[in-house]
Amino acid sequence: MSTVTSPTSFTVPCPEVESLDAILPEEPLLMMGAGPVPIPAAVAKANAIVINHLGGTMAKVVGQVKTMARYVFQTNSKWVLGVAGPGSAAMEMAISNLAWSGTRMLSIKNGFFSERMAEMGRRIGAQVSLLEVPDRTVASLEAVAEAIRRERPEVVTIVQGETSNTVWNHHLQEIAALAKAAGALVIVDAVCTLSTMPLDMDAWGIDAVITGGQKGLSSIPGVSLIAFSDAAWERVKARKHANAHWCLDASLAENFWHNAGYHYTAPVSGVLALHEALRLVCAETLEKRFARHLKCSHALQESITAMGLQLYAPRECRLNSVIGIEVPGTLSPGDICGHISRHHQVEISGSFGLPIVRIGQMGEQCRAHNLFRTVHAFGRTMVDLGVAVDLPAGVAALEKSLSNGAKADARVS
Numbered sequence: 001m002s003t004v005t006s007p008t009s010f011t012v013p014c015p016e017v018e019s020l021d022a023i024l025p026e027e028p029l030l031m032m033g034a035g036p037v038p039i040p041a042a043v044a045k046a047n048a049i050v051i052n053h054l055g056g057t058m059a060k061v062v063g064q065v066k067t068m069a070r071y072v073f074q075t076n077s078k079w080v081l082g083v084a085g086p087g088s089a090a091m092e093m094a095i096s097n098l099a100w101s102g103t104r105m106l107s108i109k110n111g112f113f114s115e116r117m118a119e120m121g122r123r124i125g126a127q128v129s130l131l132e133v134p135d136r137t138v139a140s141l142e143a144v145a146e147a148i149r150r151e152r153p154e155v156v157t158i159v160q161g162e163t164s165n166t167v168w169n170h171h172l173q174e175i176a177a178l179a180k181a182a183g184a185l186v187i188v189d190a191v192c193t194l195s196t197m198p199l200d201m202d203a204w205g206i207d208a209v210i211t212g213g214q215k216g217l218s219s220i221p222g223v224s225l226i227a228f229s230d231a232a233w234e235r236v237k238a239r240k241h242a243n244a245h246w247c248l249d250a251s252l253a254e255n256f257w258h259n260a261g262y263h264y265t266a267p268v269s270g271v272l273a274l275h276e277a278l279r280l281v282c283a284e285t286l287e288k289r290f291a292r293h294l295k296c297s298h299a300l301q302e303s304i305t306a307m308g309l310q311l312y313a314p315r316e317c318r319l320n321s322v323i324g325i326e327v328p329g330t331l332s333p334g335d336i337c338g339h340i341s342r343h344h345q346v347e348i349s350g351s352f353g354l355p356i357v358r359i360g361q362m363g364e365q366c367r368a369h370n371l372f373r374t375v376h377a378f379g380r381t382m383v384d385l386g387v388a389v390d391l392p393a394g395v396a397a398l399e400k401s402l403s404n405g406a407k408a409d410a411r412v413s
């Protein structure tokens with residue numbers, strides 16, 4: 001009889017680490033940056049459950065996720081899928097399924113994230129041309145029309161909300177129409193905007209929309225969503241060479257998301273969390289959710305300017321879902337983010353080398369109690385760091401704006 005003996009010493013010794021209780025702050029940070037955002041209790045509860053990734057229960061969950069996602073994307077297309085991965089994985093799924101070696105792709109570049117789409121195109125060998133848009137502006141329709149005439153793209157990529165510099169591409173519908181008229185497919189990054197502001201996939205003629213979980217939807221990071229139009233799906237099915245990204249191959253993902261079969265083991269807890277996040281969006285309705293985002297974001301913007309600080313993006317193309325605030329010359333974004341986190345347990349973001357800090361207004365961030373705490377913590381931080389802001393004026397402006405909004409809500413309902 002053979003016996004199995006354990007080695008008495010291992011090449012890699014067993015490490016000693018601290019438990020999470022020792023690492024995490026005693027009071028959880030209020031997540032008011034550019035994502036991830038706070039999650040509702042129902043989402044957290046769902047995220048603690050593991051079920052079989054195949055079988056009847058999961059099939060029902062997946063069916064409901066697709067139905068609810070169609071409402072949020074405003075599409076009747078069958079081709080809605082989840083993605084095990086960040087928003088960038090959904091982005092790469094859109095690009096790598098619709099473009100390949102030699103595909104003419106036009107990327108409208110407003111900043112960091114719209115450039116990422118171009119980079120993903122280059123990496124799969126697409127012929128990428130950039131329409132570079134100056135910081136804090138949006139592409140004019142004339143410039144887009146001219147680029148489309150010149151480059152004759154098969155695929156156009158654009159971001160609805162460029163989270164990095166807080167610019168909102170408000171001409172999205174018109175740009176999609178220009179691309180469509182020229183026979184191109186349109187891919188839209190709605191990672192930071194979906195469910196925070198209108199995006200009407202079918203009516204606007206968009207062919208692929210991507211989003212992450214951790215922003216407007218107030219779900220967990222790491223499980224994302226994508227919707228393809230029928231035209232996009234035809235291109236996916238007609239391609240001659242398989243997508244080199246096996247995990248992101250939409251034809252393989254179809255097996256799980258549409259045939260209750262196996263592709264890879266789905267992140268079941270994350271899908272359950274996403275289900276609950278979408279269910280809460282549906283319970284609230286898009287109409288009310290957009291109004292809540294608008295009201296809270298405007299109140300925050302008014303509060304920041306009443307304090308005496310400047311917003312980074314000009315009003316006409318300012319994103320509502322993430323607000324960029326100019327950092328006074330003597331400070332760095334890191335000084336502010338570090339101080340507010342350490343002293344007030346509120347987390348906000350810097351932005352990839354830009355001289356701004358960013359406060360999010362996505363999903364659960366858009367609640368009056370979170371706004372009051374954040375505005376107070378932010379104003380105090382600025383005072384502590386020697387910036388002469390008028391904090392009482394900022395809080396008063398927040399209160400005034402929110403209560404004006406509340407009166408308007410009462411009149412409507």
Ligand SMILES: Cc1ncc(COP(=O)(O)O)c(C=O)c1O
Nearest residue numbers: 086087088113161163191192212
């Ligand atoms: C507009 C936009 N696109 C894409 C991404 C990438 O998402 P993720 O970090 O989940 O990959 C982000 C993340 O902040 C974003 O704001």
